[in-house]
Amino acid sequence: MKVIECSELTKSYNRKKVLNQLSFSIEENTITGLVGRNGAGKTTLLKIIAGYIKNTSGEVRVFSERSFNSLNVSGNSIFVDDQMSFPPALQLGELLGEAKRFYPNYDANLAKRLFDYFGFDEKAYHNRLSKGKTSTFNMIIGLASRCPLTIFDEPTTGMDEAVRKDFYRALLKDYIAHPRTIIISSHHVDEVEDILEDVLLINKGSKLLHLPIAEVKEWACGIKGNSETVLKLINNKEVLYQKEVGMNTLYAVVRKDSSGSGSIEEQAQLAGLEVTAVRSSDLFVHLTTEAKSKGGIDDVFNNY
Amino acid sequence: MANYYILHYNSNALHRRGARAILNNNSSKPIYVQIAHWIESEILNNHFQADQKVYSQYQLAEMYTINPATAAKGLNLLVDEKILYKKRGLGMFVTEDAKQIILNKRRNQTLKQLVDELVQEANRLHISKQELITMIQDANEEEVQT
Amino acid sequence: MSLTTTSLVETVKNQYFYKLKANIDSFSSLVGIQSLAMLFSLGGVGSSGFSGGDISVNIKYYSSDMIFVFTMIWAFITAITITTKPYRNYDFTFVTNRLSSSLANVLFLGSAGLLGAITSVLSGNLLQIISALFMDEQLYHLSGGSSHYILGILTTFFYLFLISSIGYFIGTLVQISKVFVVIIPVLFIGTLFFQAFSLKEKEPFFWNMIQFYTTETTVSLFILKAVLTTVAFFTLATSVLNRLEVKR
Numbered sequence: 001m002k003v004i005e006c007s008e009l010t011k012s013y014n015r016k017k018v019l020n021q022l023s024f025s026i027e028e029n030t031i032t033g034l035v036g037r038n039g040a041g042k043t044t045l046l047k048i049i050a051g052y053i054k055n056t057s058g059e060v061r062v063f064s065e066r067s068f069n070s071l072n073v074s075g076n077s078i079f080v081d082d083q084m085s086f087p088p089a090l091q092l093g094e095l096l097g098e099a100k101r102f103y104p105n106y107d108a109n110l111a112k113r114l115f116d117y118f119g120f121d122e123k124a125y126h127n128r129l130s131k132g133k134t135s136t137f138n139m140i141i142g143l144a145s146r147c148p149l150t151i152f153d154e155p156t157t158g159m160d161e162a163v164r165k166d167f168y169r170a171l172l173k174d175y176i177a178h179p180r181t182i183i184i185s186s187h188h189v190d191e192v193e194d195i196l197e198d199v200l201l202i203n204k205g206s207k208l209l210h211l212p213i214a215e216v217k218e219w220a221c222g223i224k225g226n227s228e229t230v231l232k233l234i235n236n237k238e239v240l241y242q243k244e245v246g247m248n249t250l251y252a253v254v255r256k257d258s259s260g261s262g263s264i265e266e267q268a269q270l271a272g273l274e275v276t277a278v279r280s281s282d283l284f285v286h287l288t289t290e291a292k293s294k295g296g297i298d299d300v301f302n303n304y
Numbered sequence: 305m306a307n308y309y310i311l312h313y314n315s316n317a318l319h320r321r322g323a324r325a326i327l328n329n330n331s332s333k334p335i336y337v338q339i340a341h342w343i344e345s346e347i348l349n350n351h352f353q354a355d356q357k358v359y360s361q362y363q364l365a366e367m368y369t370i371n372p373a374t375a376a377k378g379l380n381l382l383v384d385e386k387i388l389y390k391k392r393g394l395g396m397f398v399t400e401d402a403k404q405i406i407l408n409k410r411r412n413q414t415l416k417q418l419v420d421e422l423v424q425e426a427n428r429l430h431i432s433k434q435e436l437i438t439m440i441q442d443a444n445e446e447e448v449q450t
Numbered sequence: 451m452s453l454t455t456t457s458l459v460e461t462v463k464n465q466y467f468y469k470l471k472a473n474i475d476s477f478s479s480l481v482g483i484q485s486l487a488m489l490f491s492l493g494g495v496g497s498s499g500f501s502g503g504d505i506s507v508n509i510k511y512y513s514s515d516m517i518f519v520f521t522m523i524w525a526f527i528t529a530i531t532i533t534t535k536p537y538r539n540y541d542f543t544f545v546t547n548r549l550s551s552s553l554a555n556v557l558f559l560g561s562a563g564l565l566g567a568i569t570s571v572l573s574g575n576l577l578q579i580i581s582a583l584f585m586d587e588q589l590y591h592l593s594g595g596s597s598h599y600i601l602g603i604l605t606t607f608f609y610l611f612l613i614s615s616i617g618y619f620i621g622t623l624v625q626i627s628k629v630f631v632v633i634i635p636v637l638f639i640g641t642l643f644f645q646a647f648s649l650k651e652k653e654p655f656f657w658n659m660i661q662f663y664t665t666e667t668t669v670s671l672f673i674l675k676a677v678l679t680t681v682a683f684f685t686l687a688t689s690v691l692n693r694l695e696v697k698r
Contacts, residue, residue: 031371052542052696063453069547069692075456085539087472094471101464102544104454148453169369176362176372194335197373214377217334272424277333 001028003149003181004049008058011044018044020205021058026183031175033196033213034185037288041205042185046153050079062149077149078103080142082135082157086126092137093122103145111144114170118163131158139167143174152184168195189281203288216280221265224251225273233268240286243298253278253286335370339378344387344406352398358388360395385409461545465554472540473558476528480521480566484573487520491577512581514574518606521570525610529559529617533625542696552688559618563610571602601669608676615683622687625694
């Protein structure tokens with residue numbers, strides 16, 4: 001079953017398109033990572049899915065319903081980010097009680113255990129929590145609510161490394177015990193990628209990639225060696241990134257193509273070049289860097 | 305820059321067997337291939353016998369903090385290679401020939417690749433064929449002695 | 451994970467109890483504002499006296515009018531407050547849609563109005579008791595039984611509810627565009643000025659409006675007028691809010 005179906009989804013603010021003709025669908029009980037650069041439209045997309053904001057054109061269906069103003073979508077989903085707002089009059093313990101009131105699958109026991117594990121005080125107030133603690137508390141609400149659609153928008157903002165690891169681990173364990181559809185947007189691809197099943201990469205409001213995370217590593221490869229040899233090899237290939245690394249040595253990231261005779265890796269190895277894997281996070285950066293500056297930030301300083 | 309994830313959560317099974325399992329996120333191999341490789345090693349080390357049940361995708365997912373789908377992909381890789389077989393509703397089991405298949409595969413692929421690289425590197429360093437053979441023999445004797 | 455169907459009634463109920471807790475501060479401000487009004491009222495609203503020979507009689511009238519007016523202002527401000535962005539966002543943290551959020555708001559304002567009505571009517575008594583106890587005055591109570599109280603509470607409630615529906619509507623307009631922050635006071639004061647300076651001898655517009663309700667002597671007709679107006683304002687506000695996006 002498809003939990004989310006978007007077709008030609010467009011959202012504009014003052015004629016500026018934040019999301020542009022976005023079409024994709026997300027299967028039930030998968031963990032999808034939503035990645036993209038700052039301002040790519042990740043949060044806007046997630047808020048449209050959650051029914052917070054309205055799309056300008058196109059269609060978005062969550063649980064086969066239009067999400068804007070749908071009580072069923074709201075009742076079966078939760079949107080977690082560091083901006084989640086809670087009434088300042090309520091203490092943390094009371095807020096957990098409110099979550100229990102609203103979400104039918106809410107697990108008070110899990111919430112309490114996480115609450116104690118992360119050292120929260122029931123009498124504390126949400127608006128006096130530190131950044132990391134705020135994210136941690138919001139994450140507890142998000143996990144314990146056990147919503148069939150759980151959306152985490154940059155859930156680890158401000159969390160320290162240990163808490164981030166604990167969070168991913170808690171998320172995975174609870175997902176295994178209670179499978180549900182989860183979307184996580186994150187800048188920390190390296191950290192989150194292991195627990196993902198699929199990745200949706202968007203750039204400037206458009207979809208770039210949507211594929212199983214296992215295929216990301218096989219999507220492109222890095223080639224390093226003598227500049228001329230590398231250049232000759234990558235001549236008619238889709239080059240994502242290239243950089244001089246030392247005397248007459250070039251490093252290039254190229255897309256693997258299944259068609260043609262012999263894979264690019266074999267060709268490179270035959271030519272005596274070094275073939276390396278490309279980290280998912282690096283690949284995403286390469287893919288979302290402007291075509292005119294394939295050298296990344298270095299291009300700013302070259303010919304300066 | 306190496307990005308190692310050392311397994312330390314709830315991995316009683318691993319500790320009991322004294323195995324150290326490390327997933328390397330920087331490796332050129334996708335995680336599911338590394339998972340498959342690790343199970344192969346467990347079989348080679350006799351931690352799993354023929355017809356014994358191996359970890360489920362969920363156990364693996366928990367052990368390594370990876371998505372169950374990724375773990376399943378690793379297991380299916382081994383099913384395709386006839387190292388594991390599925391019993392419906394019961395899980396994955398080690399086949400009779402598993403060990404032999406793994407040994408053959410590692411001989412034919414892994415070792416051959418290593419030898420290829422060795423020869424390549426030797427050529428780059430202008431080491432003669434005879435010299436290389438002597439080096440291998442020396443290394444072998446050292447290994448036997450220890 | 452299996453989907454659950456979310457019922458509107460259940461959601462409104464949950465939102466209502468959530469709001470009662472979340473807006474607890476508005477009830478403490480009610481206590482504060484009524485105490486203040488009571489303090490102002492202690493001087494009495496009027497006095498008359500006469501003396502003859504050795505006897506001098508001084509009559510002081512106490513009324514809860516001031517408290518009533520202050521409570522009206524409180525209801526108005528409370529209604530505006532709950533239309534503001536943070537308050538709307540609290541709802542969306544948990545389960546809601548815009549309709550359930552508005553309905554829960556109406557219920558909340560109704561409860562607040564009822565509480566305000568009861569306290570302001572009863573505080574009239576408190577006022578008299580205080581003056582009798584502490585100010586060495588003889589108390590002569592001028593009211594007629596429990597039906598008097600019930601009627602007082604009822605009419606006060608409908609006034610408060612009406613005022614909060616107006617507040618809610620104005621608050622909603624401001625949420626669509628900040629321009630209304632300027633437009634509404636300008637219209638209000640502008641009408642007063644315009645009519646003050648216009649040559650025609652005419653009752654001011656707002657005075658007419660107020661009299662439409664205040665001069666109604668039949669209770670049932672008054673309630674009908676008040677309820678219809680209240681419903682109209684809430685419906686308008688709800689239909690506007692129904693299109694508003696959640697931005698935080």
